[in-house]
Amino acid sequence: MSSSARTRTTSPSTPADAAAPLRGVSPVLEVPFTAAGEVDDRGFERVVRHVSRSGISGVMFPGFASEFHKLSEQERWRLCGILLDVVKRHGDDDQTVVVILAVQEHATKLAVDHARRLVEMGADAINLLPPSFLNPSVAAVRAHVCAVLEAVAPTPVVLQHAPHQTGTSLDASTIGEIARTHPNLRLVKVESTPPGALIAALRALDPPLPSIVGYAGVQLPDAFRRGAVGVQTGCSFVEIYVEIWRRFESGDLDGALELHRRLLPYISYWMSGVELIVAAEKLISVRRGLFADAHCRAPAHHLDAEEVAMVDRFLAEFAEFLPVVQV
Template identity: 30%
Template sequence: MVDAPSVHGVYTICPTPFTDDMSVDVQSIRQLTDFLIESGVTGLAILGFLGELHKLSDQERRLVAKTFIDHAAGRVPVWVGVRALGIAGAIEQAQDAQSLGASAVFAAPLDGASDALLYDYYRTLADSVKIPVVIHDFPDSFGTEVKPEVIAGLAQSGGVSMIKMEEPPVGQKISKIIELAGSSPVSIFGGLGGVYFLEELQRGAIGTMTGFAFPEILVAIYEKFASGDVQGAAAVFDKYCPLIRYEFQPKIGLALRKYVYQRRGAISSQAIRSPGMRIDGTTIAELDAIVRRVGLSYEGNGPSILRNYS
């Protein structure tokens, strides 16, 4: 078990690029890594739900993790997702990520687990590695709720004090976790596509972990808020909220993000493994129109694309 480091900011949940024949696209992983680092993100989070972890073989999972971590080469931390049917599988994945050089792991809860089992699961997982364990709380996808009482208890016991929290209403849950944790430090990251990012920060979140494919926008919101310019953060959020909202559509969000990343030159193919919904021409036209409407294009990368956000 290890104390959580002082972390904050924007950790992009990365998609796993595939070639058109559905094999892992190693070159696109390298392109995407460089692209995201140039966009100004704090770190990369790989092999989450968006990363199609559940569609990869163990060998592919290791290949994806190793390629991201090796190519990042310490420029930013890389956090690796863990999702298993039992504690033994989760420990194996976490230890494997650690051996490859991951800076932390973010772990989905066990299916249908009780509060007591979830507490033991995260404590046991944290005891098995020397890197931080981040709780991934996303009931809509995982079917298991990690209650504020469990989260606060883990923070108070030491060693598990970071969470990626994605259970609406997010504001109330963030406040409840902080209240129950008391004097014990707990680091809360938002998610959900950035749809509630401003409110999450106002409630006490220290950043976000999400897959929004224009991460420069989230970086700008965070940096303004962290500097005390809440009005400026709100202006950026309000301007780009139509795009944030549209891109975070249930069932097709991954397809939208891979389309954007391909258009932006970060990956070579929009390929998604089954099961997974694709987007049609009308949807693409709608997205393209929103990108134009908020004053963006698919050209360029980094903070300079947001010169006219105010």
């Protein structure tokens, strides 16, 4: 990768500034398992080392791409510790990578306690997935979000808006009201389909609230045009997203769109199901040498022969961006 694809290297001076470097690409880390379904700690460490050297601005963990809902509480804490150890104590001196640790607990008390502990561990920012079980009211969701924001202030919080996966939704006006009273709400990760309208509405707030787009970057060009300041994706082929974003930011819009058009047939198919893209990304990582087994904990999607062939076609087409990894 050329040096021009590297992201900013200036460290945040205060906790409130920690979201600033998130312009760009901040992938969600995957969790490798052994063939027997146990967490592969050394494989996870290799993932962290590789991804943190790929020109990204930050990493998020755990998320849907991490199969967070299939991890025990003990596993989640251990993996967060490995991530922080690699990035904070063994990372590259010439590049700052912001660590965003996620809170997905449904109960407000548990979410508050979890968020506080993550900050104590060294998280630069918190990713907050609002509660979704049994259709909580908008008032209940808002109270939950505000409680976490208050508990970790001034640490920056990224609010994850994923109505397709969770059924929980807050409109731009409500999010803006929360941000005005809780200034550590610094970003919104928008995964609505399509995301553009909410991104534009958040940008039009007074003051504007920046957003990053998720959902594998399927709608990345539209999101960029509407003001998204970054993209959060999976991690197995993050170098492609880094190059797309570099082209956008450098003004090479045609080049960015051309590369995204090449990527789109693959990610649009894989994003037809979260379990599908998790399985595909794990196979990509195995093919690239990051870890040994593409196992996903059940219930999971099992790639059929054509889907495996699709992964191999993908790796052949984008070989210039996706070399075998040496970590």
